[in-house]
Amino acid sequence: MSMFNIGLSGLKSTQTGLEVTSNNIANSGTAGYKNNTAEFAAVYNGGQRGGVKVANIKEDFVTGGEIVRTGNALDIAIDGQGFFAMSENGRTAYTQAGQFTLDNNLNIVNANGAKLQGFGVSEAAGGDTTIVSGVLTDLKIEASNIPAQASTSIDFNGNLSSASDIISYPVAPALFDPKDGSQYNFSQSTEVFDSLGNSHVMTQYFNHTGSNEWQAMFFLDGKPLTQSDLTGAGLVAPPTAGSNLGSQAVDDGTGTATTVAAGTLTIKFDTNGQMIPYSTTPDVRAVNLSVGVAGATATTNAEISTGAAALAINLKFDGTTQFGSSFSVNENDADGYTSGAFSGVTVGDDGKVFATFTNGESKLQGQVVLASFANVDGLEQGSNTVWYQTEESGSALYGEPDSGSLGKLLSGSFMGSNVDISEQLVGLMSFQQNYQANAKTISSADEMMQILFSNT
Helix, strand or coil: CHHHHHHHHHHHHHHHHHHHHHHHHHCCCCCCCCCEEEEEEEEEECCEEEEEEEEEEEECCCCCCCEEECCCCCEEEEECECEEEEEECCEEEEECCCECEECCCCEEECCCCCEEEEEEEEECCCCCEEEEEEEEEECECCCCCECCECCCEEEEEEECCCCCCCCCCCCCCCCECCCCHHHCCEEEEEEEECCCCCEEEEEEEEEEEECCEEEEEEEECCEECCHHHEECCCCCCCCCCCCCEEEEEECCCCCCCCCCEEEEEEEEECCCCEECCCECCCCECEEEEEECECCCCCCCCCCECCCCCCEEEEEECCCCECCCCCCEEEEEEECCECCECEEEEEECCCCEEEEEECCCCEEEEEEECEEECCCHHHCEEECCCEEECCCCCCCCEEECCCCCCECEEEECEEECCCCCHHHHHHHHHHHHHHHHHHHHHHHHHHHHHHHHHHCC
16 A cells, blocks of 8 residues: 555645646746745655655745836836835735836725835925835825926036136127127026026126136026126125126117116136135125016016016026136036926836926935845745745845845836746656656556455
8 A cells, every 4th residue: 555655645746846837837927926846855654655745835036037128117126135015905915026007096006906115205394305214104106286496596617718818898888799709708508497487598698807807797588687686695896895796788689778787796716716705704606696577667687577476596606617628517507497297207226206297307205115034935925926924934124225135126127037937848847757657656556456356
């Protein structure tokens, strides 16, 4: 009877091996699937040979699956170790299948409706958002349109060439003409926005007026700002000694300057090409540009005529130099933007999720986190390519992607199966031969029994 039992144990174990191999092949295209291996152990009963049994079916969490590129921002691959945390009707499941989408409530979910977990955000005064670490929550997108925000600052720095010609402003009654490029050394434009989101162009004109000295004028939509529109710490107008504000008659396009006068700002540099602050306490290298709203009387100076509020912009020159090299702009960044409608979602390598809008702005929505376990082999396998923590696996430890032993995230891709089809086909043939061989042992035992019975 032992031969029958041994052969039967071989058939059962080989059948399990065939099932495991077949399941691997069937899931070779399943995102996040982990290759399973049947591990066998010999059986001895009181020192007597008892055949074989399946000791364990082990999953390969070490070998990464193929990274499949899709271009979908909510397909997220884990490049390294870690699991996504998913909320399944109150129970937390873990997966490496990073194929997500938005449901009708704009939750980030997988195909089974489980919600992706991560750190949420807190909105501070002024609209800035920060990540709230340590507390898991459903990751959800806030898709409300972004209202327009008026520009309040311009960060500008570059190099004004000390080798350029001296170009003084025309002396009255002659007029400065911004359309005449021979009347200034350098100009730079910046897009700014009013409180209704209307776009305007702020242009700076720079004139090299003396040794280590420059003067700048400022135009909004082709109209000059007046001297009174230029304010700020350390800025003073004549007749005060050391004044750095002045006024220049400007051609308004008609050849007259009866109501058009542009404010001028004097910018000085030391012998090392570094800008000299307007005041040293505090160290100020900025000018405030103030543009009022249009009144009842038409004016040829800069004004806001769109129904929006007045503009107040702090223009910072920090980092601006005067070297002998050519003119260059290193930074020319203005804040503010027009209104925007929700257009999509992006996910960074660090897991931070942003909603994007048609005006080019983005808003932080949360951060995807990854889970790790002391013993991944102790996880309980579930349907839909998920696992659950157990006492053997230990509790999940959460962390930001690309920190510690956790991998980084690749948006626009997902991790495929780590099954090697060629290896599985070889295993399939091997199990088939083993099955036939075990069946032969049972057949041989049966023949021996028939011989025994026929001789009695």
